[in-house]
Amino acid sequence: MSFGVGKYEMDELRLVVGAMVILSAATALLVVMPYMLLKDTRPPPGLKPYTPVQLEGRQVYIANGCVYCHSQQPRDIAQAPDALRGWGRASVAGDYVYDTPHLLGTMRTGPDLLNIGARQPSRDWHLGHLYAPRAYTPGSTMPAYPYMFEVRQGQAKPGEVVVNLPPAYAKPGQVVVAKPEALALVEYLIGLDRTYPALKGPEDLAVDRKAARQ
Ligand code: HEC
8 A cells, every 4th residue: 555645636736736727817817907908097088977966876777777778888880880870989998987887788678878868868858768668769678667757646846857748648637757766867867978089098098107207
């Protein structure tokens, strides 16, 4: 019987070393490299931080799963005809500096929304569309969000925002009032506008940094 390094002990060592190598390679590739690439990303001059109400609306967007059907990442013309669809130029890292968590999305059951504020700036339209999507886009598969609104007989109270539905959808004597969550969500949607020119590439940023140091 031999007490040297056995066949199976060698296998254990190989397993541990192999696992460490794979783990470090994965960390380098998925954590360190993206960090190095993105650490100098600065807010583009045309992009404003979200207001408190817009941030509230962003939470409503997340809570209601809008991201499951809507992306926020118009692609380059080589990948998809997004610019021709009116969704805007291909997005760049700087467009997302204020987005935590990001809402890039993977599904496009509905249109990309990164520039919806530029394309559709009407609060009335958005409120009505959230209350009754099919009143605005016949055959739309988007769900309605009636619980963000209060339907009442009679008049709205002063200061309340009434949804102006198309005549065929408005019921006589009834008012549809937007709740704060609907108003915040629409503030967020109207604020989505990355139509300013894309920020310069990393080479230009390096030049800028050098210039700033001098
Ligand atoms: C089941 C998928 C689905 C979900 C969930 C969904 N949408 Fe939609 N959305 C669509 C589809 C499909 C359209 C295109 C038809 C239409 O205009 O209604 C659309 C259209 C839109 C539009 C108009 C876009 C344009 O370019 O005209 C906006 C704004 C919008 N959705 C916002 C939202 C918000 C905000 C939420 C979450 C509260 C949401 N959607 C949830 C499917 C969805």
